[in-house]
Amino acid sequence: MKKLVAALLLLTLAGCSTGLRIDRSHPSANHDNRIQFVVLHYTNASLDRSLALLTHGEVSSHYLIGDGPAKVYQLVDESRRAWHAGDSQWDGRTWLNSSSIGIEIVNPGFTDTPTGRVWYPYSEAQVQSLIALLKDIVQRNGINPRYIIGHSDIAPARKLDPGPLFPWKRLADAGLGVWPDARAVAQQQARFTASLPSILWYQQQLARFGYAIEQTGELDVTTRQVLETFQMRFRPQRFDGVPDAQTAAMLQVLNSKR
Incomplete structure (x- = not known):
């Protein structure tokens, strides 16, 4: 019986000597939620x-x-x-x-x-x-x-x-997203109607809003696709990928709130 107790004690001590011990007394403040x-x-x-x-x-x-x-x-x-x-x-x-x-x-x-x-x-x-x-x-x-x-x-x-x-x-x-203020868009649209910005400006504003788009300065296929996507979300009545004054105004208003 004494031999059995001694053997069990040795096994317990062996387990303790190889077990992982983690000190959790110093939590970092530098973290956030994985879900963004x-x-x-x-x-x-x-x-x-x-x-x-x-x-x-x-x-x-x-x-x-x-x-x-x-x-x-x-x-x-x-x-x-x-x-x-x-x-x-x-x-x-x-x-x-x-x-x-x-x-x-x-x-x-x-x-x-x-x-x-x-x-x-x-x-x-x-x-x-x-x-x-x-x-x-x-x-x-x-x-x-x-x-x-x-x-x-x-x-x-x-x-x-x-x-x-x-x-x-x-x-x-409902507080679950963003939408451009109609009055602010109308004001900006009047300005952009007089003088449309460059294609590079559209690309920069689309990238600032969040889209992945290269700053080529050219109205290429990718730029049209991204413009269509933006218009489909904020101007679903017409999403043709054309860089017009209303699209510029919506981009300006939305990005001004960032």
């Missing part, structure tokens, strides 16, 4: 198909908002990285999967017809569910409302979602 962005998407698929793709496919998202009823599904824990953003960039940060929460909304996206592209609206129930979900996420994670963005914002060459019928102003009115 919320990226909004439409699924371009039905609810059943969306659930299948987001749970067993190659892509994933933290949340999915259904259609009729607008039930909110959590598919990935917020502490884990979901595969929803892909090759992406916003405000100098790249590959946003690692720093964002993804929210997918069941919506067909669009259909191309002989008379043009038809976009599909979001239901009132979906909008209300989204606003409630965003308020909860933003409050818990301390996310800057400027960093509630669309998939098209972070990948303008590849993506169109959440599309021109997404209610960005409704979100901004």
Whole structure:
């Protein structure tokens, strides 16, 4: 019996001698939340198909908002990285999967017809569910409302979602985003109508707002794509990629608030 007790004591001492001891008495004040962005998407698929793709496919998202009823599904824990953003960039940060929460909304996206592209609206129930979900996420994670963005914002060459019928102003009115003041835009538009800024100016202002765009000074394909994306979000009535006075005014007003 004495030999058994001695053997157990030796094993205990051996475990203590090799065990890892961590001193946690000096916590650093230099840190913040991993989650910096919320990226909004439409699924371009039905609810059943969306659930299948987001749970067993190659892509994933933290949340999915259904259609009729607008039930909110959590598919990935917020502490884990979901595969929803892909090759992406916003405000100098790249590959946003690692720093964002993804929210997918069941919506067909669009259909191309002989008379043009038809976009599909979001239901009132979906909008209300989204606003409630965003308020909860933003409050818990301390996310800057400027960093509630669309998939098209972070990948303008590849993506169109959440599309021109997404209610960005409704979100901004709820404190969940940004929107240019109409009176200030009208004042600035009168000035820019008299003299349009250079293409380089547009590129600089788009980059300041957050878009990834090279400062080439040329109205190249990428610049048109980014302009279209910006217009689709803030002027959905016409998003043609043309660097006009109204677009300049909206950029000026939005960036003046940064």
